[in-house]
Amino acid sequence: MRLRADADLGRLRQRLRQLLPNASPFVITRILTVASELGRNALVHGGGGRCDIRPPGPGLRLLRLHFADDGPGIIDIGRALGDGYSTNGGLGLGLGGVRRLSETFEIDSAPGQGTRVRVALAC
Amino acid sequence: MAQVPILRIGDCLVVTVNADLDDGSALTLRDDLACRVASISARGVLIDVSALDVVDSFTARMLGDVARTVSIMDAETVISGLAPAVAMTLVEMGVTIPHTRTALDAQGGLRLLGIVMESARERGA
Numbered sequence: 001m002r003l004r005a006d007a008d009l010g011r012l013r014q015r016l017r018q019l020l021p022n023a024s025p026f027v028i029t030r031i032l033t034v035a036s037e038l039g040r041n042a043l044v045h046g047g048g049g050r051c052d053i054r055p056p057g058p059g060l061r062l063l064r065l066h067f068a069d070d071g072p073g074i075i076d077i078g079r080a081l082g083d084g085y086s087t088n089g090g091l092g093l094g095l096g097g098v099r100r101l102s103e104t105f106e107i108d109s110a111p112g113q114g115t116r117v118r119v120a121l122a123c
Numbered sequence: 124m125a126q127v128p129i130l131r132i133g134d135c136l137v138v139t140v141n142a143d144l145d146d147g148s149a150l151t152l153r154d155d156l157a158c159r160v161a162s163i164s165a166r167g168v169l170i171d172v173s174a175l176d177v178v179d180s181f182t183a184r185m186l187g188d189v190a191r192t193v194s195i196m197d198a199e200t201v202i203s204g205l206a207p208a209v210a211m212t213l214v215e216m217g218v219t220i221p222h223t224r225t226a227l228d229a230q231g232g233l234r235l236l237g238i239v240m241e242s243a244r245e246r247g248a
Contacts, residue, residue: 006145013143013177029176029208033216036179040146083217094180097216 003069004048009039012051019055020063023123030101031063031121037094038067038117046071046115056123062103063123068116074109081107127152129159135167135236136160137229142174149185153192160193167236168193171229173204183218190222201225203232 001012013032020028035051042049046069054064074080083096099105102119109115127148130137136159138152156168170186172178178186190200203226205213213219226232230240 006147010143010145017176025176025206025208026211029206029212030215032177033179033212036177036181040179040181097180097218100215100217101212 001051001053002048003039003042003051003067005043009036009043012039015053016063019053020123027121027123031123034098034101034119034121035065037098038065038119041094041115041117042067042069042071045069045074049115061123062120064118064120066116066118068114070114073111073113073115074107075111077107077109127155129155131159131163131165132233133238134163134165135169135233135238136163136165137169137171137233139171139173139229140175142176144175144182146181149182153185153189156189157192157196160196160198165193165198167198168200169203169229169232169236170200171203171232172209173206173228175209176206178205178209178213178218180216180218183213183220187220187222190220194222199224199236201232201235203227203229 002008012035016031016035017028039051049067049069052066056063079085081095081099098119103122104120106118127138127140136156159165160168168189186202193200200223202220202223205225224235226235233240
């Protein structure tokens with residue numbers, strides 16, 4: 001789904017809640033938090049972007065989320081993943097926190113080439 | 124964008140944050156609370172978040188901003204009703220909300236702010 005405004009983050013969270021009606025509150029909260037952080041990054045830093053939701057296959061317990069934007073990209077990914085680093089006055093815990101909450105975490109970004117983040121979350 | 128109502132109880136302000144507050148509403152709430160604290164010389168602010176199933180770093184920062192702002196204005200902030208899953212996720216993320224005290228529920232939060240609710244039954248006893 002497209003992420004173009006604040007309201008899209010709410011829609012993304014709502015879709016994820018509907019997708020996992022039987023998940024425990026701990027699972028839901030972790031997934032919604034990751035989606036919020038990455039979705040907001042795409043909005044604020046990427047000027048808007050996309051999120052693909054890959055529901056768990058039969059017998060699998062991993063939900064995959066792929067975020068992409070065509071924004072300015074991240075100059076120093078190592079620093080961006082470190083706690084306390086922020087370019088927008090935020091807490092600077094978003095990306096590092098997302099990595100801690102995810103089973104797998106991949107980020108692909110370079111200056112001028114946008115940012116793609118792929119996470120897998122236990123569900 | 125939904126506006127969050129701010130209730131006055133004694134010299135405290137009370138808000139209940141609805142499920143899924145959007146970012147714009149969160150910032151409006153922060154600003155409204157600061158203005159109301161000044162206009163009634165509030166001593167405390169209670170923010171009940173029991174309806175939230177997600178508090179991300181943006182919301183946490185908004186709550187921390189409210190708390191820091193009103194603490195400069197000589198009022199204190201209590202956050203009540205953090206769900207266990209939300210609390211655990213904040214810890215896993217490494218997010219803290221400085222300048223706040225927390226209570227399990229709104230009643231406990233009011234008590235922390237010095238507002239004691241006495242039921243009719245307790246009065247009669």
